[in-house]
Amino acid sequence: MFAEERQQKIAELVAGSGRVTVNLLAERFSITTETVRRDLATLETAGTVRRVHGGAVAADRFSTIEESITDRTVQRPGQKMRIADAALALIPPAKSGSILLDGGSTTEALADLLSRRTAAAPSGSVAAPELVVITNAVPIAARLASTPGIALQLLGGRVRGLTQAAVGQATVDAAHRMRPDIAFIGTNGIHADFGLSTPDPEEAAVKAAFVHSARRIVVLADSSKLDAETLVQFASLKDLDTLITDSEPSAELTAALTEAGVDVVIV
Template identity: 75%
Template sequence: MFAEERQQLIVELVAASGRASVTDLAERFSITTETVRRDLAALEAAGSVRRVHGGAVSPERISTTEESILERTVLRPSEKTRIAAAALALIPEDRSGSILIDAGSTTEALAGMLAARSAAGTTGTGAGSNGADAELVVITHALPIAARLSGETGIALHLLGGKVRGLTQAAVGQSTVEAAGRIRPDIAFIGTNGISAAFGLSTPDPEEAAVKAAFVRSARRIVVLADSSKLDAETLVQFASLKDLDTVITNSNPSPALAAALSDAGVEVVVA
């Protein structure tokens, strides 16, 4: 096999799985690890892959890469719908308690489902111990999520303020972090740009990371919504370790390394 043919296959493998290790590539093509590294160097120079310790990842997994919320909304919609539906099942239908919904496209899908459930009257009759006017307290710092839930029957919406970051349409900054420190929601539904065994949860922007870290500290239960593109990914700023989490809802089984790390940290994994 010519080097050009092998390198094209490497690009296809990395694109399909998100990453490839030097040792796996050497075994697959029956070549030395030194040859693999030369191939990866050539492919990185061409912008086809990005080299990392032990192998290569897709160039889309650069630690500072971040799509806007509008771009993310149209990516992997069926996967996000399944994840959001699994998360919705964790929210009490009797309008009891409080939840926090972090910014993100999958969490926005959850907000849409919660709004639809409320409009359909399936959040409960309001009767019983919670009273006729019972409302689920929903806290968010994301403008699109607030817009979806504003005015819905059975939902008491609280919007955390701060400087709005255009890319995510979410409030960030010191005032947002301080506000998060003054609440104690029952469940926080958290979005992430990456979740890995070694680095935990991460996001490219430091201000977003500070807000997410404050949310993780504030809630009684942490539920992470992460589609398969986020698994084994590492972005610039860590905001939580795996041991900070209670549940991860995703759409495919984690890699063996990540699955073992989540199990060791006592994290429940729900595959939707």
């Protein structure tokens, strides 16, 4: 295979998966790691990929890039709905309790499923306990505000237009005063070394408060977030209990998750 043809195939792999490793490419094309690095250098010069430690990512995958919640909601809807459905199974349908829903498109899908399940449940006693749902996300609050059987608590703060989620010290302080049973957390990246990350420092501070407040941490992350690093870390893998995703993580990330004792659910 000519170098140009191989480099084109490497570019296609990066475009399809978002990230490739040097070792994977060396094995796939039966070439040395030195040859892989030369190919990646050529592709980076051409603006096709961006080299990172141990491999390469898509050229547009920068640590500060953050799409709006409106744009993210229409991306990978099937994968996100499967992840949300698996997350819903972790919320007992016939028991009271408390959960926290972080802002994000996948947690918003979970809120939609939870609302439909709760509304469809047979009505019981007037004094029956409700499920307490805590969130800092305006779209999630709007979806659950009128749902029977749910006691909604909306955390205050400055609402970021990009994510439509409350951030700031008031939000962080409110999170620290609570101890929900389960926190369902979204992330922009989950990486073997860097852990969970998001581009915005204020969002990261709120997410970190959520992680340290809840009894159980469940991360909802579609495969585009796997092996990704963004600007600000808000949790390590050891802080997590469960990861729900739609694709098998890379060997490196799988090993790190196993070492951290994280239960991985693939839907």
